[in-house]
Amino acid sequence: MSEKPRVSLAPVRLEYRASAGRGLSRSLAALMEGRIVGQRCPVCAKVYVPSRGACPSCGVVLSEDVVVSETGTLVSFCVVNIPLADRSLPLPYVHGSVLLDGADIPFSHLLQGLPVEEVRMGLRVRAEWVPGPERKPSLESIRCFRPTGEPDAPFHAYMEHL
Amino acid sequence: MMAAREVAIVAFAQSPSVRREWARDDVELLLPVIQDALSQAGVRKEEIGFTASGSSDFVTGLPFSFVLALDAVGACPAIEETHVEMDGAWALYEACVRLSLGDVDTALVYAFGRSSLGEPRDVLGMQLDPYYVAPLAPDAISLAALQARALLDSGRATERALAEVAARSRRNARSNPNAQLSGDMVPETLLEAPYFIAPLRRHDCPPISDGAVAMVLAVGDKARAASSRPAWIRGVDHRIEPHGLGMRDLTRSPSTALAAANAGVAQGKVDVAELHAPFTHQELILREALGLDGDVDINPSGGALAANPLMSAGLIRIGEAALRIMNGSAHRAVAHATSGPCLQQNLVCVLEADS
Ligand SMILES: [Zn+2]
Numbered sequence: 001m002s003e004k005p006r007v008s009l010a011p012v013r014l015e016y017r018a019s020a021g022r023g024l025s026r027s028l029a030a031l032m033e034g035r036i037v038g039q040r041c042p043v044c045a046k047v048y049v050p051s052r053g054a055c056p057s058c059g060v061v062l063s064e065d066v067v068v069s070e071t072g073t074l075v076s077f078c079v080v081n082i083p084l085a086d087r088s089l090p091l092p093y094v095h096g097s098v099l100l101d102g103a104d105i106p107f108s109h110l111l112q113g114l115p116v117e118e119v120r121m122g123l124r125v126r127a128e129w130v131p132g133p134e135r136k137p138s139l140e141s142i143r144c145f146r147p148t149g150e151p152d153a154p155f156h157a158y159m160e161h162l
Numbered sequence: 163m164m165a166a167r168e169v170a171i172v173a174f175a176q177s178p179s180v181r182r183e184w185a186r187d188d189v190e191l192l193l194p195v196i197q198d199a200l201s202q203a204g205v206r207k208e209e210i211g212f213t214a215s216g217s218s219d220f221v222t223g224l225p226f227s228f229v230l231a232l233d234a235v236g237a238c239p240a241i242e243e244t245h246v247e248m249d250g251a252w253a254l255y256e257a258c259v260r261l262s263l264g265d266v267d268t269a270l271v272y273a274f275g276r277s278s279l280g281e282p283r284d285v286l287g288m289q290l291d292p293y294y295v296a297p298l299a300p301d302a303i304s305l306a307a308l309q310a311r312a313l314l315d316s317g318r319a320t321e322r323a324l325a326e327v328a329a330r331s332r333r334n335a336r337s338n339p340n341a342q343l344s345g346d347m348v349p350e351t352l353l354e355a356p357y358f359i360a361p362l363r364r365h366d367c368p369p370i371s372d373g374a375v376a377m378v379l380a381v382g383d384k385a386r387a388a389s390s391r392p393a394w395i396r397g398v399d400h401r402i403e404p405h406g407l408g409m410r411d412l413t414r415s416p417s418t419a420l421a422a423a424n425a426g427v428a429q430g431k432v433d434v435a436e437l438h439a440p441f442t443h444q445e446l447i448l449r450e451a452l453g454l455d456g457d458v459d460i461n462p463s464g465g466a467l468a469a470n471p472l473m474s475a476g477l478i479r480i481g482e483a484a485l486r487i488m489n490g491s492a493h494r495a496v497a498h499a500t501s502g503p504c505l506q507q508n509l510v511c512v513l514e515a516d517s
Contacts, residue, residue: 010297012288016223016280021187052233053190059207059236061193 020137023062027051028137030067034129036142038103040064046104050139070127072100073153074145075162079116094119098145099161106161109139113146122152169261170385170392171513173202173378174481174488179342179469182278183372188217188227192234192274192374199270199376203388207236210378211266213243214257216250216273217473220285231274242266249273250375250477251438251499251509257379258398267384274374275473282370282472289502291405302503303367307359309412309504310443314361316413319446321361325349327442328365328467335464342369342469365467368440373471375478393484393495393513397425400509402502412504418451421510422496427452430514433492434459436479438499440466447505448498458496462486476500480511487515 020028023039027050030037038049039062046055047066055062077096094116097106111119112128125145135141175198177183183191200207213235217228224230228245237243244260246252250273257269277285286302313319326349335344347365358364378388385392401417401424403410422428435458439445449460461467463482466475476499483497494514501507 008297010292010299012296014220014223014280014285014288018223018279019184019187021190022185023190024187025185053187054193054233055236056233057236057238059193059196059234061190 021053023051023053026065031139031141032135032137034132034135034141036068036070036100036127038066038068040066047102048105049100049103049107066102068103069101071148072098072103072125072145073158074111074119074123074125075099075106075121075158077111077119077121079119092116096145097162098125099158104161107139109142110144111146112144120152122155122158124148124150124153167262167264167381168385168394169258169379169381170389170394171377171480171484171488172380172385172389172392173199174375174485175199175202175377176340176375176474176478176481177373178340179371179373179471181342181370181372183276188222188231188274188276188374189233191276191372192231192272192376195374196234196270196272196376199272199378203378203380205268205378205388208239210268210270211242212257212260212269213241214246214253214260214269214271215244216246216248216253216477217275218247220288221275221277221280221282221472223280235270248501249438249473249475249499251480251511252400252501254377254379254477254480254511255398255400255509258395261379261381267381269379270376271379271477272374272376273474273477275471276372277370277470277472278372285472286503295407303359303362305407305503306367306441306444307362310361310366310441313413313443313447318413318450319443321353322349323446324366324442325352325363327445328352331461331464331467332365334462335468338463338468340373340469341464342371344464344468362441366442368466368470369468371469371471371475373469373474373478375474375481377477377481377484389488391488391490391515393487393515396512396514398509398511399424400507402507405506407504410504410506413447415447415451415505415508418448418498418505418508418510421508422452425510425512427496427510427512430494432458432496433494434462434483434486435496436461436463436465436483436498438466438476438479440470440475440500442467444500444505452496452498452510454496459492476509480513483511483513487513490515
């Protein structure tokens with residue numbers, strides 16, 4: 001039987017328009033202005049950054065916006081050894097969880113300015129912004145985080161925020 | 163299924179259905195609806211024994227959107243939770259099964275669907291069989307039109323009968339603040355409209371709707387404590403027909419008839435029926451399959467022709483039927499939900515007040 005299998009292609013494509021929601025929209029708008037805005041839960045008082053619509057623990061609407069610091073602590077990290085399509089960064093580099101001062105939940109961002117083998121939990125870092133006119137309503141308005149040079153934060157200072 | 167324990171709907175809340183919910187995301191849409199249902203039932207989230215939801219990633223265009231939506235529930239401390247990738251009516255079925263096991267007494271059931279984010283008629287095409295039908299790329303309205311044509315050709319319906327269903331739905335929706343389309347319509351005027359996809363006119367088709375719904379279910383004395391007039395689920399059943407459209411008589415709904423028999427629809431007088439018929443001709447097929455006579459108040463809410471948030475509209479039918487038991491305007495009600503192309507799968511639920 002040397003007959004080739006017959007193939008019929010039926011491409012499928014669906015298009016969507018997404019919207020960010022009220023909570024996240026405020027956070028994204030603030031990034032355009034060079035501010036990092038989260039939201040505080042009225043029940044458990046946790047501050048979520050970037051803000052989201054609801055506190056997932058308490059199941060209530062987050063309404064109070066809170067400006068948090070652009071400095072924080074690296075609470076966890078990952079060494080990236082595979083090139084990603086949209087990145088021109090030299091390998092290896094570090095992607096980490098940053099707990100900003102005043103926030104209760106870390107978020108993930110790029111770390112630069114330190115050799116990979118020196119990166120550690122507790123490292124104090126600061127946001128480096130892209131120039132104002134180039135900012136977008138996106139976390140990409142922060143180019144990366146870099147070490148501040150301060151002494152490391154002790155483990156107990158962030159152990160509840162991993 | 164006849165529940166081994168007495169299960170009732172004790173609270174029902176929904177968002178108004180709108181053409182586009184753009185400002186709020188799914189969680190922000192759901193949160194007030196869930197809180198409304200919990201507060202009607204007088205229970206705190208920590209007291210809920212089981213949580214079941216219905217939605218579809220194909221509607222939202224986002225993988226694992228149902229996991230994100232759990233933010234609206236406040237799943238801390240950890241909860242027992244499940245999700246169906248279909249209309250929330252099937253989540254309600256699962257909750258009934260779960261409550262019948264005997265170790266939990268309350269359940270939260272919710273569903274959400276922002277149909278406007280994608281193109282619903284194409285999104286629904288994704289459920290077709292991938293070998294014979296999906297490659298032809300028929301959209302959901304075209305398939306419904308084929309079904310309507312078959313029904314008209316059978317001589318069991320007329321275009322005027324379809325227009326009468328549309329007119330009554332829009333008129334009924336005037337007293338439903340959550341409906342999207344309402345108005346004082348007469349069949350003669352509707353019949354002057356051009357065909358949308360023949361033989362369907364626009365009024366024969368549902369609107370594109372964004373919305374959410376939540377319900378609290380409770381067992382026995384818990385239900386009596388939560389509501390002065392619980393809507394007892396006396397029977398609930400769902401049945402499915404073959405995937406292949408050509409293998410079915412599209413003008414009839416044997417799966418609805420079988421589910422109705424198993425749920426006990428004919429075992430008493432039906433005061434009100436909420437039927438999930440997104441297209442006018444489908445209501446005629448369903449009425450016949452359910453054996454509903456002219457005395458039954460059909461779709462007093464306006465039905466899916468007045469508001470059709472995907473994955474929520476079926477559960478809303480059950481809620482609207484339960485509402486009429488709870489507010490005393492009906493003693494016995496039938497609710498129906500559908501899924502799949504051309505009424506492929508159907509769920510029937512019988513609700514009663516205490517006698
Ligand atoms: Zn909280």
